[in-house]
Amino acid sequence: GQQLNQSPQSMFIQEGEDVSMNCTSSSIFNTWLWYKQDPGEGPVLLIALYKAGELTSNGRLTAQFGITRKDSFLNISASIPSDVGIYFCAGRGTGTASKLTFGTGTRLQVTL
Amino acid sequence: NAGVTQTPKFQVLKTGQSMTLQCAQDMNHNSMYWYRQDPGMGLRLIYYSASEGTTDKGEVPNGYNVSRLNKREFSLRLESAAPSQTSVYFCASSPSGTGYGYTFGSGTRLTVV
Numbered sequence: 001g002q003q004l005n006q007s008p009q010s011m012f013i014q015e016g017e018d019v020s021m022n023c024t025s026s027s028i029f030n031t032w033l034w035y036k037q038d039p040g041e042g043p044v045l046l047i048a049l050y051k052a053g054e055l056t057s058n059g060r061l062t063a064q065f066g067i068t069r070k071d072s073f074l075n076i077s078a079s080i081p082s083d084v085g086i087y088f089c090a091g092r093g094t095g096t097a098s099k100l101t102f103g104t105g106t107r108l109q110v111t112l
Numbered sequence: 113n114a115g116v117t118q119t120p121k122f123q124v125l126k127t128g129q130s131m132t133l134q135c136a137q138d139m140n141h142n143s144m145y146w147y148r149q150d151p152g153m154g155l156r157l158i159y160y161s162a163s164e165g166t167t168d169k170g171e172v173p174n175g176y177n178v179s180r181l182n183k184r185e186f187s188l189r190l191e192s193a194a195p196s197q198t199s200v201y202f203c204a205s206s207p208s209g210t211g212y213g214y215t216f217g218s219g220t221r222l223t224v225v
Binding site: 004006009031033035040041042043044045048050090099100102103104105 | 116145147152153154155156157160170202204211213214215216217218219
């Protein structure tokens, strides 16, 4: 099946710092999605990307659909304590109907 | 604003016991999914139902069965629980088509001893 490599696996940052994480695929994707999971909850959709090169923002979050269609990036600016959680990328490839493939997640922890 | 509702939230089973995890969505979505989440493994698809009346295996279906009871409900059954099935289970739903993300429930934390 399709593989998604997400990095870093975890990161500790100080409040106010900017954060970057990325996801790479072994095959081309038509859709990239970024989710956040708070402790004890299910993942919640943050940003959806549908076109190569697309750059989309949601508040302090910015995500990009890579030109090669095999990668995506998520940036968080000026991190705050409530950014703590696990961030997942997810992609939908060609010919796979509506099923998504999820990355292994990036665990973000913020220190004051 | 219920979205996707999963029951129970927590469960402890003994090896060999059976149980059914329940999932219901009130968004009139056609597609529903069951995932398991293990540390360092991300979300792995167990089974999915593209529409009412159909079910298909995902990446890790062994040891599980599913039933799409109607458009709203999609249950996951463990016939004979094993310690390897200790995990957090998530149900999700989405509209038909490739332009949509999934809406997830809040999960069931299952421990098999």
